[in-house]
Amino acid sequence: MPAPKKTARRSLLVTSAVLSSLALAAPVAVAAPKPSDSPSASASPSATPPASMSSVGGARLGRPGTQVNLASGVPVLPKDVSARSWIVADAESGDVLAAHNAHWRLAPASTLKMLFADTLLPKFPGDTKHKVVPADLAGIGAGSSMVGIKEEETYTVHDLWLGVFLRSGNDAVHVLSAMNGGVENTVKAMNDHAEELQALDTHVVSPDGYDAEGQVSSAYDLTLFARSGMQKKDFREYASTVRAKFPGQTKKGKKGKKGKKVRESFEIQNTNRLLAGDSDVPVYQGIAGVKNGNTTNAGATFTGVAERGGKVLLVTVMNPEKPEHNEVYKETARLFDWGFKAAGKVQPVGELVPPKGAAQAKPGANPSGEAGGSGDGGSGTAGTGSKPVAGAPAADGSSGIWTALGITGGVLVLLAGGVFLVNRRWPLPDLVRRRTRP
Numbered sequence: 001m002p003a004p005k006k007t008a009r010r011s012l013l014v015t016s017a018v019l020s021s022l023a024l025a026a027p028v029a030v031a032a033p034k035p036s037d038s039p040s041a042s043a044s045p046s047a048t049p050p051a052s053m054s055s056v057g058g059a060r061l062g063r064p065g066t067q068v069n070l071a072s073g074v075p076v077l078p079k080d081v082s083a084r085s086w087i088v089a090d091a092e093s094g095d096v097l098a099a100h101n102a103h104w105r106l107a108p109a110s111t112l113k114m115l116f117a118d119t120l121l122p123k124f125p126g127d128t129k130h131k132v133v134p135a136d137l138a139g140i141g142a143g144s145s146m147v148g149i150k151e152e153e154t155y156t157v158h159d160l161w162l163g164v165f166l167r168s169g170n171d172a173v174h175v176l177s178a179m180n181g182g183v184e185n186t187v188k189a190m191n192d193h194a195e196e197l198q199a200l201d202t203h204v205v206s207p208d209g210y211d212a213e214g215q216v217s218s219a220y221d222l223t224l225f226a227r228s229g230m231q232k233k234d235f236r237e238y239a240s241t242v243r244a245k246f247p248g249q250t251k252k253g254k255k256g257k258k259g260k261k262v263r264e265s266f267e268i269q270n271t272n273r274l275l276a277g278d279s280d281v282p283v284y285q286g287i288a289g290v291k292n293g294n295t296t297n298a299g300a301t302f303t304g305v306a307e308r309g310g311k312v313l314l315v316t317v318m319n320p321e322k323p324e325h326n327e328v329y330k331e332t333a334r335l336f337d338w339g340f341k342a343a344g345k346v347q348p349v350g351e352l353v354p355p356k357g358a359a360q361a362k363p364g365a366n367p368s369g370e371a372g373g374s375g376d377g378g379s380g381t382a383g384t385g386s387k388p389v390a391g392a393p394a395a396d397g398s399s400g401i402w403t404a405l406g407i408t409g410g411v412l413v414l415l416a417g418g419v420f421l422v423n424r425r426w427p428l429p430d431l432v433r434r435r436t437r438p
Contacts, residue, residue: 049085053103056198057220058350061102068098069347078334082321085219086331088339091227091305091312095348097339099219102350105201106318108217109293110145110168111301112209114225115202115217117164119193120180121232126158136178137171141210144170147268150249159247165238166270167246168293173208183207198353199224211297219316220352226290226303226314227352239289239305242276243269273329274304281326284333290314292328300328306336313339314352 048064055062068077077098085101096102131154140146147162147169149155155175163172177186186207194202199221205212229235248264255261270276272292274284286306293301299319306313315335320327 049101049104053101053105054201054218054220056103056200057096057353061096061099061220061350064101064104066098066100067102067349069349071345071347074346075338075341078331078338080322081317081331081334082327083317083319083331084321085316085318086335087219087223087314087316088335088342089223089227089314089352090343090348091230091314094227094352094354096350096352097313097342097346097348098335099349102220103201103218104318105216105218106301107211107215107295107298108202108209108222108318109211109295109298109301110209111222111225111291111293111303111316112202112204112207112215112217113164113168113173113293114222114229114291114303115190115194115199115204116173116176116186116207116209117161117235117238118225118229118232119190120176120186121161121229121235123180124157124176126156126161126234128157129154130157130160130175130179132175136175138174139183140170140174141206141208144208144210145271146171147246148248148266149175153247153249153263155247161234161238162241162244162246162268165291166241166244166268168271168291170208170210177207194221194225196355196357197221197224197228198356209293209295209298211295219318222301222303222318223314223316224352226305226316228355230288230290230305236289239291240275241270243267272302272304273326274302274306274332278326278329281329281333284336294328302328302332304332304336308340311340311343313343315339 051064053062053064060067066077070076081100083100085104085106087099087102088097089095090097132149132151134151137149137151145168147164147167149160149163149169149171157176157179160172160176163169164176174183177183180186180189183206187204190204190207191202194200194204199217201216201218202221203214203216205215209215230239244267245265246268248266250261250263272287272289273281274287275289277283284304284306286308288305288307290303290305301316301318303314303316306315313336315332317328317332317335320331322331324330
């Protein structure tokens with residue numbers, strides 16, 4: 001399939017919004033007790049949500065059941081959403097428009113890779129090379145999703161992140177973890193970062209999201225991870241890449257030009273069906289990522305970000321009970337549709353909190369920063385060697401391009417070594433019109 005052509009669009013206007021000092025300085029809400037680390041801790045979720053859950057982001061988000069402020073002019077929520085937990089939030093303001101069991105601790109599956117990426121992306125330049133040894137691939141769970149990494153082959157960090165985001169490759173996660181000092185060190189770093197983001201429902205046991213005793217997160221926390229990650233340039237580009245070439249094996253005994261060894265490559269495609277499409281799921285208008293997951297214990301999980309009519313929404317859906325094919329994407333699309341209709345009309349039921357170490361800064365500082373990393377969001381090479389970053393046109397007829405803008409009228413939240421952007425237009429990758437469904 002030929003690469004889609006990029007289309008031009010006028011820069012979106014920056015919404016002038018200032019986060020109040022009260023919100024920035026809000027105390028960390030008390031979360032429910034952390035799950036037990038003991039072997040007896042059950043990995044299976046309860047049949048019903050707890051009567052009392054975390055109140056991070058607002059008291060209503062800690063209540064079981066659906067939370068929404070329906071009033072005159074506010075569209076009714078879709079009735080055919082069967083997920084155990086879900087949330088619809090404004091990605092930029094942080095307003096939670098509606099939620100259902102937002103803080104219910106459930107198995108996250110590969111959506112936990114958003115936290116993995118948000119934690120590790122700043123640590124290695126994209127052109128860093130690593131030769132894989134057998135120990136790098138030790139401990140990968142049976143039946144894991146794999147991108148196809150081979151021992152004794154050399155990969156760039158850019159290659160490995162393509163494997164994480166597009167194919168949800170647990171082998172790529174383990175290689176990057178090995179580069180980071182091992183799985184144990186990486187798990188600790190992820191748990192520390194989750195705590196900094198106030199994602200207090202989350203307990204990481206395995207960095208790839210593979211089912212493990214005591215490993216849990218919530219729709220609220222996964223949305224925090226996506227919001228933080230999408231402020232990194234390379235995270236945004238990897239999350240919105242539809243397909244790319246991935247290095248294969250080196251052909252034994254075959255030499256190319258100038259006697260160099262010949263290495264094969266193969267194409268990988270993003271498993272996010274709202275981004276890549278499927279037989280029963282069209283590409284969603286304005287979609288720009290983020291991450292899907294599916295395991296026996298977690299069921300299907302998904303967090304997505306989309307832009308339409310100048311609004312940017314995040315939707316997380318965890319474990320739909322309906323057994324339909326691609327149900328998690330269908331329910332996400334219905335919640336996106338509701339959110340875009342309700343935005344500006346519905347009163348929020350809570351908020352996505354900023355990192356707990358946040359402090360307000362003056363507009364005009366570095367606009368491309370990230371939580372806990374360098375200002376440029378990493379190497380910014382996600383598009384190298386891959387097809388153009390793709391999505392789908394926005395409903396207003398534009399191509400849905402989010403261009404890099406200044407932050408006049410916006411607010412930065414300073415963190416150690418980086419910044420967290422609040423209430424401003426994100427410089428997300430170009431969303432281009434697709435010719436045909438893959």
